[in-house]
Amino acid sequence: MADVYLYPLADVKTKNTMNFSQNLTLYTTEGREGIHKKLRPDIQHEISLLIKSNIPNRSVEYTDNRVSRYSMKMGKCEITGMYLFAADVHCHHYNPLHLGGSDKFSNLRILHKEVHKLIHCTHKETIDVLISRLGITESLVSTINQYREICGLEPIDLS
Structure with missing residues (x-):
């Protein structure tokens, strides 16, 4: 109005940053509750679905680390960055299991x-279809x- 920009304060949204806090820890009940409160609701929902999913022939360590890794990555693919x-x-x-890998968190x-x-x-045909469908770039x-x-497979050649 009259060359003055007005911003409706009710629509301004802020978010507190989650800095390091000694209260957010996996080793206490209160710390774990604090961590879960900081997760986005959509990620919480997907984590609950991952926890309920049944994967036969997998260890408890694998199942727990799978959920932890998903939570750490905020639900994003570690290669493409797309939300999952x-x-x-x-x-x-x-490092594949048949080559000495494990179900440890650092290996998933x-x-x-x-x-x-x-x-x-x-x-080759399936690789080309997947690259096209996912929009995979050279990088x-x-x-x-x-x-x-690391899996002992031939590299993909885009040419």
Whole structure:
């Protein structure tokens, strides 16, 4: 109005940053409750679905670390950065079990199910379809190739 910009204060939203706090700890009941209160509601919902999901032939360590890793990454794929719903979550062993890997937290990666398929896929036609469908760029292919190399697979060639 009259060359003056007016902002409706009721629509201004702020968010407190979550800085380091000794009260937020996994080792006390109050600390765990504080951590869960800081999670976004959509992530809380997806975590509850992940907890309820049944994965046969997997250890308790794997199941717990899968949920912890999803929470740590705020529900995003560790390669593409896209938000993942519980149905799309796959947990990749960075160092595969058959090559001496474990279910430890540091060895797991949260990935979109089709990115996970792309890491392990060996058929050129399927790889091309997945790259096209996911919109995978050259920089993402180089990251995927690092995962494939650890699994003992040939790198993906875009040419």
